[in-house]
Amino acid sequence: MKVLVTGGSGFIGSHVVDVLIEDGHEVLIYDLAEPVYGQKCEYIQGDVNDYERLIGSSRGYDAVYHMAAEANVNIFYEKPVISNYNTSNSAISVLECARENNIGRVLLSSTEWIYGSTGECEDTQITEETNYAQNPDHLYTSSKIAAELFCKNYSNLYGVNFTIMRYGIPFGEHARPETVTPIFINKILTGGEITIHGEGSQTRQFIYVRDLAEGNAACLKPEGRNQVFNINGREVITILDIVRTLEEIIGKKARVKFIENRKGNYKGRFISSEKAERLLGWKPKFTYREAMEKYVKKILEGTR
Ligand SMILES: NC(=O)c1ccc[n+]([C@@H]2O[C@H](COP(=O)([O-])OP(=O)(O)OC[C@H]3O[C@@H](n4cnc5c(N)ncnc54)[C@H](O)[C@@H]3O)[C@@H](O)[C@H]2O)c1
Numbered sequence: 001m002k003v004l005v006t007g008g009s010g011f012i013g014s015h016v017v018d019v020l021i022e023d024g025h026e027v028l029i030y031d032l033a034e035p036v037y038g039q040k041c042e043y044i045q046g047d048v049n050d051y052e053r054l055i056g057s058s059r060g061y062d063a064v065y066h067m068a069a070e071a072n073v074n075i076f077y078e079k080p081v082i083s084n085y086n087t088s089n090s091a092i093s094v095l096e097c098a099r100e101n102n103i104g105r106v107l108l109s110s111t112e113w114i115y116g117s118t119g120e121c122e123d124t125q126i127t128e129e130t131n132y133a134q135n136p137d138h139l140y141t142s143s144k145i146a147a148e149l150f151c152k153n154y155s156n157l158y159g160v161n162f163t164i165m166r167y168g169i170p171f172g173e174h175a176r177p178e179t180v181t182p183i184f185i186n187k188i189l190t191g192g193e194i195t196i197h198g199e200g201s202q203t204r205q206f207i208y209v210r211d212l213a214e215g216n217a218a219c220l221k222p223e224g225r226n227q228v229f230n231i232n233g234r235e236v237i238t239i240l241d242i243v244r245t246l247e248e249i250i251g252k253k254a255r256v257k258f259i260e261n262r263k264g265n266y267k268g269r270f271i272s273s274e275k276a277e278r279l280l281g282w283k284p285k286f287t288y289r290e291a292m293e294k295y296v297k298k299i300l301e302g303t304r
Contacts, residue, residue: 001220004028004058006048006094007067009035011174012109012167015213016065017041023217030057031068037174048090055097063105063220066094069144072176076140084143091147095154095162107163107219108151112232112271113141114166126271128166128228148228155226163224165216168232168271172209172295181206181242181292185299188246188254198261200240205271207233208291211284215273218282229276235288236270245289249296 003020007013008029014037020027027041035043046053048068058064068090070076070083091108098106115126116133124130136142151162171181187194207215215231218224243254277283286294 001062002026002028002060003063003065003220004030004061005065005067006030006054006090007069007109008039008041008065009033009037009043010067010071011176012170012209012212012216013065013067014039014174015172015209016067016216019210019213019217020065020220025220028057028061030054049085049093051093051096054093055100058097058103059101061101061103063107064094064098064103065107065109065216066091066147067109069109069147070140073138073140076138076143080139084139087140087143088146088150091150095150095160098160099154099158103160105161105163105220105225106151106154107165107216107224108147109216110144110148110164110166111141112166112168112230113138114145114148115269115271116141124269126230126269128230128275161225163219163226164228165219166228166230166232166271167212168205168207168230170207170209170212172291173298175209181295182299184242184246184254185250185296188243188250188252191255193255193257194243195257195259196239196243197259199258200243200256201238203236203238205233205235206237206288207231207284208286208288208295210294211286211291214285215276215280215282218276218280221280223279227275227279229280230271230273231276231282232271232273233284233288234273237288241288245292246296249289249293 003025008017009031017039029043044057069087076083132145148164154160
């Protein structure tokens with residue numbers, strides 16, 4: 001298939017592009033930033049909100065992965081206007097191109113944040129049937145919910161097919177350095193102090209970016225049409241588990257400082273990706289420990 005990937009130069013997009021190429025698809029990256037991770041495909045430098053350029057670039061394509069967005073929630077907080085434009089408005093731009101160019105599918109990168117990040121769904125098993133957060137506590141969440149709703153609108157109103165992919169917390173090669181896993185790795189390697197709020201017993205589900213990319217590629221199957229999928233890891237990891245796993249892999253004790261728990265630091269919940277396994281035959285290949293070993297090895301080789 002001919003597949004266009006907006007945001008294909010980014011952290012997750014670069015891995016999705018690699019897997020799509022390995023699967024035999026003809027891939028085009030459409031991104032403001034140049035691809036720097038050796039993705040072996042065509043590239044067009046463009047803004048997703050530049051509708052005319054996107055429509056010309058996506059003519060004749062079978063599917064569009066819409067991964068471009070403002071993924072850094074801190075930047076979103078600081079610059080809401082442009083961030084929302086790049087996140088939810090950009091979805092309309094892509095969907096409109098799909099309508100105009102008769103593109104068979106738009107696959108949207110979404111997030112587990114749409115279920116809410118605190119209180120509301122704590123200690124529950126979350127599936128794709130779980131409601132959107134009723135009181136989202138972040139602009140990013142609202143913007144992603146809007147992007148999802150636009151996909152559903154375009155399906156109902158114009159017959160544009162979609163797939164919504166709700167990611168867990170990704171880690172692995174090309175991750176932004178200011179996210180939790182690279183921070184902890186760096187602190188242990190350099191002897192810096194790791195600060196943990198509370199006892200470190202809060203749980204999270206992490207997904208190795210290569211597994212996540214394979215989950216994205218699996219969504220292209222016909223069974224993924226007009227469906228919503230959680231794509232997440234299966235292990236529940238405490239913050240302290242991250243530290244202990246890294247200590248074992250790196251072979252060095254971490255310096256950890258425990259401080260008072262943060263208000264609203266939610267304990268965690270379980271997000272099920274059973275639907276993706278059932279309909280698409282996808283599940284993560286690597287355990288948390290195996291994935292972390294691969295990632296740390298790449299960092300130590302200086303190739304992340
Ligand atoms: N990283 C996470 O923790 C996470 C978790 C869940 C969902 N997501 C979603 O996954 C997707 C990819 O995230 P990521 O972590 O790879 O982000 P990233 O910032 O590494 O990559 C995003 C890419 O989009 C491009 N981009 C942004 N605005 C654009 C525009 N207007 N036109 C063209 N290109 C533009 C950027 O240049 C960048 O290459 C995003 O939609 C994000 O919201 C990310």
